[in-house]
Amino acid sequence: MVQLQSQRLKPPFPDQRIVHSGITWQQFKLIQSGFGDTRNVRLFYYNNTVEIILPGRDHEFFKSIIGFLLELFCLETGTEFEPLGSTTQEREDEAAAEPDESYCFGTSKPTPDLVIEVIFSSSSLKKLPLYRALNIPEVWFWEDGVFSLYRLRGNDYEPITQSDVSELATLDIEVLTRCVLIAQTSRLDAAKTLRKALKP
Numbered sequence: 001m002v003q004l005q006s007q008r009l010k011p012p013f014p015d016q017r018i019v020h021s022g023i024t025w026q027q028f029k030l031i032q033s034g035f036g037d038t039r040n041v042r043l044f045y046y047n048n049t050v051e052i053i054l055p056g057r058d059h060e061f062f063k064s065i066i067g068f069l070l071e072l073f074c075l076e077t078g079t080e081f082e083p084l085g086s087t088t089q090e091r092e093d094e095a096a097a098e099p100d101e102s103y104c105f106g107t108s109k110p111t112p113d114l115v116i117e118v119i120f121s122s123s124s125l126k127k128l129p130l131y132r133a134l135n136i137p138e139v140w141f142w143e144d145g146v147f148s149l150y151r152l153r154g155n156d157y158e159p160i161t162q163s164d165v166s167e168l169a170t171l172d173i174e175v176l177t178r179c180v181l182i183a184q185t186s187r188l189d190a191a192k193t194l195r196k197a198l199k200p
Contacts, residue, residue, distance in 0.1 A: 016054040045096040046130035063100035065183045095133035105167035119143040
């Protein structure tokens with residue numbers, strides 16, 4: 001796994017995070033409706049806990065760059081994809097999430113094949129159990145300049161080093177990591193590096 005470090009370990013524009021426990025599903029739905037179409041807010045609910053995140057500038061930078069590079073990979077390799085962004089995923093009375101990025105590959109599906117989370121600060125709301133409740137097949141976390149990948153097998157997630165999504169079988173995670181870090185300085189150089197790596 002690539003151990004290159006991000007230049008932004010302590011972001012100058014930090015996330016704002018509010019966590020409350022003892023919240024029923026009905027109360028969560030009221031909170032959700034109260035935000036309506038408010039942009040730049042992520043809501044999560046699991047185990048009677050609601051988490052409200054207002055992502056900082058660096059959070060949005062990394063989630064956008066990761067999405068850009070992943071979509072560039074799909075375009076360069078002729079991979080059909082459906083970008084779902086932060087589309088709400090939920091299971092009534094149990095769990096809801098608005099990931100940083102989410103995708104279906106190949107064909108459109110009710111549940112995304114992959115969700116991606118950018119982590120800048122720890123949370124009392126554990127994301128893997130939440131995504132397990134939503135039956136998300138694969139989850140990637142970006143934290144401190146490193147990707148951590150997890151695949152749902154049976155009733156739990158297992159760490160993996162390569163995506164198990166068939167359409168992403170040729171995606172080198174170390175190359176993707178390097179490109180994300182390069183993008184902090186130059187988005188064009190990051191795109192060139194990825195394209196070069198994909199050439200036969």
